[in-house]
Amino acid sequence: MQVIITDAWMAKSRAFHLSGAKLILSLLGLSFVLMLVSAGLYHWVFLKGAREGWPIVGSLVRLVVKDEFAQRDRYMRENIEVLAKKLGEMQAKMLQLESLGERVSGLAGVNPADIKIKPGQGGALVNGRDLTLQELDATLADLDLLANQRTDVMTVIESRLFEQKIKKMMVPTQAPVHDANLGSTFGWRIDPITGRSALHTGLDFPSEPGTPIYSAAGGVVVTQEFHSQYGNMVEIDHGNDLITRYAHASKVFVKKGDLIKRGQKIAEVGTTGRSTGPHLHFEVLVQGVPQDPQKFLNAGRHLPATQVAQAKAPAAQR
Template sequence: MINIIIVSEKMAKPKTLGVFESVGLVLALILVPIVLTLLFITPQQVIKSQGVKAMLPPHLRGAMLSTQNHLDAYAKQIGELQARILRLDAQNQRLSKLAGVKSTAEPINERTPVNDMMGRGGPLVKDSPLSEEDLKATIEQMSADLDLRDEYQGKLEAKLLQKSVLREMLPNSSPVEAAYSSSSYGWRIDPMSGHRAFHEGLDFPASVGTPVYAAADGIVTTAVQTADYGNLLKIDHGAGLETRYAHNSKLLVNPGDRVTKGQKIALIGSTGRSTGPHLHYEIRLNGNPLDPREYLKNHS
């Protein structure tokens, strides 16, 4: 047991402190010098610049730094999305002029950061930094804006191809006598992973064995089985145009074969990365996917 006796000339008799009072006094005598030492050891410039963080234990300072890095990553992503939107806007304006159509690209949303060169101003009232939820909402809105611009650019490319010297080569014939899933091209929730992913073609659900037809004249360049596409056919139509026919149960042509529009080239199946029998159909120009809907609807 610890007992502390205090003796003073002003006191009539010595005073004895209890256990809790004694422990409190001892802790105070130990901690006060430590705090004073930290104040003198920690550079004043660091305290001014970091405030309370300079006095925090390393693991707490690390947690605060991690949170800031997280927010910085969101801010960087917003900047990258903004740059992509501005580039797409400029490209779409040029393509609109070439296609002879009025630009109808969606304007940048009010919540989307705009070019720093644009003049803006006003008094600063109730200023506060964006929260993590604000940053996430901004990223989601900008991603949606970017998708609209991508879709619009695909429409412009289709118009240009319809007007170009390539129009006779365009694969504008339906590859199967079945309706396609209208929302299958573009961003969607992947049926297997459950994650948001870009689907580069159209899906035509149909029974196994349903005939698949060449969408245009061309030469078969690939007839192979792959993990993702299953039994895959690729047909070269010239000038960088290519069509792909995937998940087939059987291929009826071979590499090097010349095919004509409407020729039967395969049978629908569910091979490769597939949840059921259907044809996955793609149109590509110089390796880049095009929206097949824009060519099928222009077919007369």
């Protein structure tokens, strides 16, 4: 394509040669320029009309703004309704958690009345009208406070349950010898050596030499020595002035000061000291006074009652 441009007197002329590609690029450039000019004029007219209050332009601007605000309001209302629904579900779960906390606190021995908590609230979500952002924010604040209070309650309950578990682990309720019959029981009996009546201060468990001896509860070894009466002896302190004694062992695997776990192997059955045969002599002392170990073992239900009743080995062991 050839374009010729001349002046008014036809004295000068200039020719331009446009190929197909150049023509298309020229048209695209011209269209882009026209679009920019149109957009600038449109923007300038609307701004000037809105600022100066032109009748037609001002009405159009107000209509556009009104529609935009209506869409925003509808969007906000829909989102508030969704949040309110989820907030209601959270309140229901908090009430369930409160009920569960009361039941668990009873098991832990914690009186909920002793813990100051704010009663559950949330009437704003069930009043049958649309919520405002202020009401939504206030309800969220109440839920946050309630959640913190429930956390405090659960922390106290967890602490109490842990304390009870520790105390239980420190009470000698586990049998010191597994699958062993019970020989001499606690109380008065005829001494197998002197033949006279004497107080037997523990329980005897006749077993084969080398049978493992286990700690009846967790604690700290306070004595590990050879005693003229008890032979190889171990004493474990469980706190609260409660001590267990394991006597006549052939081998001992712990020493004074060791921290012992419940059910840990501490020695093996033997016949050292004042003994007439291989067995474990097991004692429980509270404030230094011998107690009947069978009461503790029965509390742990580790020795069936039928086994205890039928187990009557010769009273020739201590």
